[in-house]
Amino acid sequence: MAEAELVFHTNPMSRGRIVRWMLEEVGVPYRSVVHAYGEDMKSPAYLAINPMGKVPAIEHRGVVVTEAAAICAYLADAFPQAGLAPALDNPLRGTYLRWMFFAAGPVEAAVTARSLDRLPPPEKAGFVGYGSYEQTMDVLEQAAASASPWLLGERFSAADVYVGSQVDFGLAFKSIPDRAAFAAWAARLREREGYRRAKAADDALMPPPG
Incomplete structure (x- = not known):
């Protein structure tokens, strides 16, 4: 995975729907990896990404972010050009x-x-x-x-x-x-x-x- 690539781990019957919406609002390219419930999410390969064995998760710039709220906040700050989060000095x-x-x-x-x-x-x-x-x-x-x-x-x-x-x-x-x-x-x-x-x-x- 290229360090700058944004990889989105999800399942359409999960909170991943929140993150996909956020990604669409951000408007940057991303690659989706859909994980099935059960063995796929609990596989060693995916547990190395998210030890909870749950989606959503993203990989970006060599960093893994889990939890839908954290992912949304991360994406808003990582891509300020989208204007989806007030700056630190904004009331x-x-x-x-x-x-x-x-x-x-x-x-x-x-x-x-x-x-x-x-x-x-x-x-x-x-x-x-x-x-x-x-x-x-x-x-x-x-x-x-x-x-x-x-x-x-x-x-x-x-x-x-x-x-x-x-x-x-x-x-x-x-x-x-x-x-x-x-x-x-x-x-x-x-x-x-x-x-x-x-x-x-x-x-x-x-x-x-x-």
């Missing part, structure tokens, strides 16, 4: 990081716990970073409602890709409530050309039904 950087980490932390944890029927009782809410599922959804709704049209105002960013993907997936799989602010933001996201290209590419990789 919007704080808002950008806030929502990226909120989605990767409380939102992901709360949705997963609810899906597994493992939400803590109210008296134990202080033990988990998200407090309660309801509180997390309320705060996420505040973010969606403030997206006018995007989380950083007129500027589309990697935060819209990552946090917006959580909302988009959540609406589709009913893991987040169907609220007007979520639906309106998701509708705007789905109109993005990068979103549409990524969805078409991943849908084409899906196994045939039946």
Whole structure:
């Protein structure tokens, strides 16, 4: 692999869909490697890339990056010409990081716990970073409602890709409530050309039904 080549490890039925959308927004060439669940992802060759045996992952400039949020943040900083992350001295950087980490932390944890029927009782809410599922959804709704049209105002960013993907997936799989602010933001996201290209590419990789 050439050091500068960008290699994208994915599966169309995974969070790799988030990263493909981000790659399409960045607009740089990349090579996709699709891994099947099971032996492929747990093979020694792939475990040398990601010891968790999961996708997505990217290889770029001799560095491996895993975790969808980290990949999105990395790509935004590695390709500043795409304008998908505020500079370090831009006051919007704080808002950008806030929502990226909120989605990767409380939102992901709360949705997963609810899906597994493992939400803590109210008296134990202080033990988990998200407090309660309801509180997390309320705060996420505040973010969606403030997206006018995007989380950083007129500027589309990697935060819209990552946090917006959580909302988009959540609406589709009913893991987040169907609220007007979520639906309106998701509708705007789905109109993005990068979103549409990524969805078409991943849908084409899906196994045939039946």
